[in-house]
Amino acid sequence: MAGRRRKPKLAIWKFASCDGCQLTLLDCEDELLAIAGEFEIAYFLEASRAVVAGPYDLSLVEGSITTPEEVERIREIRRQSRVLVAMGACATAGGIQALRNFADVGGFKRVVYATPEYVRTLEHSLPASAYVSVNFELPGCPPSRSQVLDLLDAFLHGRRPRIPAHSVCIDCKRQGIVCVMVAEGIPCLGPVTRTGCGALCPRYRRGCYGCFGPMETPNTESLSAWFTHRSGLAPERLMPLYRSFNAAASAFQEASVRYATPDQAQQATETFWARAFAKGKDFDGREQAPADDQG
Amino acid sequence: MAESKRRLTIKVDALARVEGEGALVLRLRNGQVEDVRLTIYEPPRFFEALLRGRHYAEAPDITARICGICPVAYQMSACNALESLFHVEIPPELRLLRLLLYYAEWIQSHTLHVTLLHAPDFLGFDSVVQMAEAYPDLVQQALQLKKTGNRLLALIGGREIHPINVRVGGFYAVPRPSELLELRDPLRRALEHALELARWVAGFEFPDLELDYEFVALRHPDEYAILDGRIVSNRGIDIPVSRFDETFVESQVPYSTALRYEVDGRGSYLAGPLARFNLNFSQLSPLARETARETGISPPVRNPFKSIVVRSVEIVHALEQSLALIERYEPPARPFVDCTIRAGIGYGASEAPRGILYHRYEVSTDGTVLDARIVPPTAQNQKQIEEDLRHLAPLAIRLPKERATWLCEQAIRNYDPCISCATHFLHLEIEEMTGSTR
Structure with a gap:
């Protein structure tokens, strides 16, 4: 049949993070345009102001969940996403900002902000999996570029990503x-x-x-x-x-x-x-x- | 007060193509700016708090995580601050490698911004992907240019994002001269691409906006400052980095929790490419100065939209300097110099791609960080961005709403705002009630 398969919709979401995981994708200089050829880039604010409404076939989530709004947002993204992948140390393990989990977050606020009472934040910085089911976790701070590419390729071909778990x-x-x-x-x-x-x-x-x-x-x-x-x-x-x-x-x-x-x-x-x-x-x-x- | 019916609110819910997320509300009444509100909904990560109690040697790696786009800047400012406290002198061969690493970050970060984030605005594209269909060769060349910057960054730093090879006192390991020389040809090609990029962006149409800025940048006696220097401005500031805190003050508005910066007693200022170019033009590399002339920019550049040309010129500078440094490189006897911990307060600053990045650490006798303060360029430019938007508003309202929205976004992107790096503000609400309400 001559009919073309619909391109899967790819969305990239940011939570508390440094943007490095998303940048890993933009750092795929040789593959970036090919990726755009295989996926419909539906939501990727770091790269594009065009936004396509959900649902999404593949959502990559960067960053940890640290505020009540973010809890709501990750739940909504889960509802909108067929496959949800947590990308990077923040999304898979809370990131460096999870040091607050071992301290008094009120004290942290007072160190940084003159009016801490206005700062809305949760006591813990947690991975996406603490709030929603996650289909796959891509580790790393930052994740490896080849692993990100493998993940995208695996998605396109309906196979499991080849992400080793050895040391x-x-x-x-x-x-x-x-x-x-x-x-x-x-x-x-x-x-x-x-x-x-x-x-x-x-x-x-x-x-x-x-x-x-x-x-x-x-x-x-x-x-x-x-x-x-x-x-x-x-x-x-x-x-x-x-x-x-x-x-x-x-x-x-x-x-x-x-x-x-x-x-x-x-x-x-x-x-x-x-x-x-x-x-x-x-x-x-x-x-x-x-x-x-x-x- | 009665509400005027001729009120236009331009609302950009999420700012695209900035690193981090923010939103803008610009409210106009009868053609006058009533309200400019740039909201950063970047959640706080409390870096200054979580650094307390950590060993000083961890500061470069921890602060790198503030920004994935310019981690080297964080590592360099952290090293500067701690090395100045410990009275460590970095020998010339190690300093050369640091310069190379930093130039590499400028090349990749500037190319990312010029091509992927900012140029699409000038041509009416949503993204670089869309732009690539119209300008396939230029986009491919720019991606190769970015890649070359990243290759240099990865060679010296270990990897592009959050390099692992920087330590207080130098590096963990240093490259062989032959490894650097392998990059000579790619860098030469990149330089060709950078020249073309500069010519291309110089041909864009620039919105008519000229502002009387106070430009603030580092100045170094011998080079276009990037790694270190004194802080100078076009209005007479000339201070060592240790006097940052008394010169640039946090200001808070009653209706906002946001911390932003201004020159004490004077107001907003601009850090970044325009400031560097205007203050240190004569120290640009010969080819960069030539490119500036060819592309029709000369100091002072006061149109913030022309920052895209200035960034392109700085890419040329970074490449030309890198090529020269690679030829001169001789591996140091040791990859780092030893540090003897001294208790006290250390100050450091360097020129991140987006402008001055200031770090201050208080360290105890056993090397524990007691207090840390980090002022990223985006926090410093925050007030200036709002000023720009206020001046742009009369121009914007003459446009259809969609176009006006885009223009405001573009004006914010002039600053390449790295919102995730602005550790200090999380919820910036500006209500510029200018008294012009009729």
Whole structure:
């Protein structure tokens, strides 16, 4: 049949965010016009003043939900969208602004605004999934351009996006990058962080700081114990490591709560090693040799 | 007071093609501006509060998240502030790399704005996609130009958005000269495209609006200021960055929670490309100055709509400078210099693509941030945007409503307002009751 398939309607929505996720799309310089050829760009205020009414076939949501109005808006967008994808660390894990979740938001208001009573905001900065069902989550601060393109392609072809859930650490090994933690004692979240960046920070001789949030089965307890043991990290530095751009992602949130104070961090670390030794493992996880063999 | 029947309200519910979201209400009565209201409905993210208690070394990465379009600007202003507090001198080779990184951000951000966000206004297109159908070659070239900026940014910074390679004291790793030299040809091609872009936008029709601005920008003794400098204006301001707070004051209107900035005792001012161009023209690269002449702009440029030409000239400057720096680059012995923490208050500013970006940090002896203050260019320009709209209103009301609405949007986009970066205001309501109500 000669009849052309209707182009799917694409909408990009912004909540509390830096615009970086939307920019990832505009940074697809080689593919941007092709994307516009495949989709009807129905709502993308950063790029176009033309607005097409819903419903939408695919909605990409950037930013976290932080105000009562935003709660209403994300619900309305859900009603209008066939497929809703949360894009980036804010939309999938509350973003850096989720640091308020661990503090008194009233205090935050007073620091920034002279008349805090006028500031309407929720106590927590939460991901879209806290309020509506989300069909897919694309991690990252910012998300990877190739993953954004893969997601769009997957949508067009009715397949699942190929977004790996393994750790940065594995990608780092695959690329043959010298481990910053082993070689230089630099604390690195690579073993517990989801890949997507291509092990960018270790490539630049820097420890991973967790932009893509937790990997599928993160062992933050073990990693933290190694931080204090091998990297000589002060216990008070553990909590902020987990509490940054994906602070409200559950695995990182749990870890940051575990090490919320230096005392807790110290104790949690000692408990971890005590447990490990009780199982007869040494620091490197090897079976401990019998006592009489030790020099 | 009786309501006049000849009242026109222009309402733009959501501003398109600005980074962040805002809305505008411009209310006119009998041909007079009654009310200009630019509402920013960007939810607060409390950056200044959440920085408290964090380690100083995290400031560049955390503040980068204020704006995905100009993260390097945030990283540079943060580094400036902390390095000045710690008395750290950045050696020339590292400074050169920082300049390159910052030029790369100017190239990508300016090209994004000129081509994707602003040019469609002048030609009556809703978006770059629509514009690409009429001007396929120009749009393709501009996208390649943007891409080249991003390549340079990614090489030095690690990635385009929220670069990972910047630290207080320098970088984590530095590129090899050969890696930079690989970009020589793409940058040369980009320069050709930038020249064409400048000529193209110079041919646009510019709404007739000339205002008597106070221009404020950084000034550096040896270069068109971008990384650092003193703060100067065309009305006599000439101060070190540490005196920002006493010179530029937050003002609040009784009916608004918004914080905006003005020169103490004087009023609104303009930061950004026009200010830089007008104050530091002689320091532009030779080709940039030549392009300015060719495109018919010379300081002082007082028409805010011509900022699109000035941005294009600045792209030429950034490319020409980058090419020169790449030739001169020699890798430093170490990618960073060590910092010794000193307690106290540090001040820093740099020229973000949209204008001066000011940071101030108070740090304790163990390196904890006790207090932070960030003043992005869009907050500084806020009052000026409203002034522009007030002056534009008499022109706008002679147009059909749809066209008038568009013109007001275009005037706001002159500033390339990065609304998500304006940490200070969330709900700006302006009611300019000018006393002209009859």
